Amino acid sequence: MISVDRKRCCYCGACVSVCPVDALDLQETRLVVRDSCMDCNDCISACPSGALRAEGDSDTASDEAQDRYQVVVVGGGPAGSVAAWEAARRGLSVLLVEKRQEIGSPVRCAEGLTPGALDGLVDADSRWISARVRRAKIAVVREGIEHDWRPAAVPEAACESGVGYVVERRVFDRSLAERASAAGARVVVKTAVTGLLQEDGRVVGVEARGPWGSRRIRSEVVIGADGIESRIGAWAGLDTTLPLADLMSCAQFLLAGIDIDPECTYYYLDPEIAPGGYVWIFPKGEGQANVGLGIQADLISEAPIDLLTRFIEGRRFLARGSPVTMVMGGVPVALPPAALVTSGCMLVGDAARQVDPLTGGGIANGMRAGRLAAQVAARAIGDGDMGRGALRSYEQAWQDGIGRDMARNYRLRVRFPPNERLSERFLRVFAMSIGAGK
Numbered sequence: 001m002i003s004v005d006r007k008r009c010c011y012c013g014a015c016v017s018v019c020p021v022d023a024l025d026l027q028e029t030r031l032v033v034r035d036s037c038m039d040c041n042d043c044i045s046a047c048p049s050g051a052l053r054a055e056g057d058s059d060t061a062s063d064e065a066q067d068r069y070q071v072v073v074v075g076g077g078p079a080g081s082v083a084a085w086e087a088a089r090r091g092l093s094v095l096l097v098e099k100r101q102e103i104g105s106p107v108r109c110a111e112g113l114t115p116g117a118l119d120g121l122v123d124a125d126s127r128w129i130s131a132r133v134r135r136a137k138i139a140v141v142r143e144g145i146e147h148d149w150r151p152a153a154v155p156e157a158a159c160e161s162g163v164g165y166v167v168e169r170r171v172f173d174r175s176l177a178e179r180a181s182a183a184g185a186r187v188v189v190k191t192a193v194t195g196l197l198q199e200d201g202r203v204v205g206v207e208a209r210g211p212w213g214s215r216r217i218r219s220e221v222v223i224g225a226d227g228i229e230s231r232i233g234a235w236a237g238l239d240t241t242l243p244l245a246d247l248m249s250c251a252q253f254l255l256a257g258i259d260i261d262p263e264c265t266y267y268y269l270d271p272e273i274a275p276g277g278y279v280w281i282f283p284k285g286e287g288q289a290n291v292g293l294g295i296q297a298d299l300i301s302e303a304p305i306d307l308l309t310r311f312i313e314g315r316r317f318l319a320r321g322s323p324v325t326m327v328m329g330g331v332p333v334a335l336p337p338a339a340l341v342t343s344g345c346m347l348v349g350d351a352a353r354q355v356d357p358l359t360g361g362g363i364a365n366g367m368r369a370g371r372l373a374a375q376v377a378a379r380a381i382g383d384g385d386m387g388r389g390a391l392r393s394y395e396q397a398w399q400d401g402i403g404r405d406m407a408r409n410y411r412l413r414v415r416f417p418p419n420e421r422l423s424e425r426f427l428r429v430f431a432m433s434i435g436a437g438k
Ligand code: FAD
Pocket: 074, 075, 076, 077, 078, 079, 080, 097, 098, 099, 100, 104, 108, 109, 110, 111, 112, 113, 191, 192, 193, 194, 225, 226, 227, 228, 229, 230, 231, 250, 251, 252, 292, 327, 328, 329, 330, 331, 348, 349, 350, 351, 355, 360, 361, 362, 363, 364, 366
């Protein structure tokens, strides 16, 4: 029977089209071989990535090759790409490793950026802007009845918010990786980091496995930008485990064919539908929007996707649309761990839990952290000291800057437990944090 090398399979379906006995089934991102396979091997000829093998054939990929870079960045999200870009710009040899076959996909994001979020990071580019947002509207739902809310001093129901963006993450993320590459970083996809190389209590590189075999890659600094599912921190001895109450469990549809203001973001605070979180409607151009919700994970009594479906079905202007993509994901709304670095290793972005605890926004924070970490790494490498003490200036700068705002917003989350999120005081704070009602 045919076997599938999952490190190589790119889920293209070419093999399925030539199978004469219906033995192959492409289940989204998983190719399944059924017992009806009669070993005709037509699929092996059709496979463009060399992922299929007849029984008994061995993997010909080279194993245990070795490379060396000054900086290895794990994860090609916004935090990782900006870290790689900044490090390469400073003349370091950099490898950016991404486990998915396409940077930026699948999207796990509502793609909203509050006004000013990208200031000083990257110039706005029409290739990745889906919508320019000029207004934000907050609705509160008490006992099933919806009211618009606005700060007392603001006359309009919709608050002018300055210009924020809803981006197209697929293009946005890829454009950041392209910048890293243009600055001299080497970018590889479909390659997963599977462990850290450690010597004398110091991280000295990574083990990576891709379609073409395993590699031990030595580096002076490893930057873990491996997102919510991060393992780098744990492997390096940093505790990044999230308490359930510090995770938002999220579900979202991109709805097409709806009637919304394409320049307005909508937030619904409804303790029944989204306890501890909120529902969002972020426009993505005429007639479409990301419609999703996040629920504090320890308060979940019904799957978020089912609650979202109910929210949509209860509103005619949304229910008339069709979901054209579906997104599931987790957002850390915790305080970043006290330690973000250890000898030879730094964490950035979701891996370092650097998401705003009130809004769940993490794109810009991750990018700022990536840049800061790369600057500190460059200095440490220049000084020849990559020990924890030298890398700690990143940790310190983070805690003295954005980390301080995060800590304040975390305290506010705790001060206003889910059943007090409709209070006037909380709504004011929330409006400020989404860039409305200033
Ligand atoms: P990620 O973007 O998650 O990138 C991490 C990368 O690392 C991934 O590509 C992953 O494949 C790769 N990786 C992981 N492990 C390995 C490994 N072992 N080897 C190689 N590669 C690896 N933020 C906002 O600012 N605005 C929003 O509107 C918003 N909405 C959200 C809605 C939802 C439903 C969710 C889930 C999140 C949302 N966020 C939002 C948060 C935002 O998506 C994240 O904060 C942001 O993507 C963090 O960037 P990052 O680079 O740290 O991680």
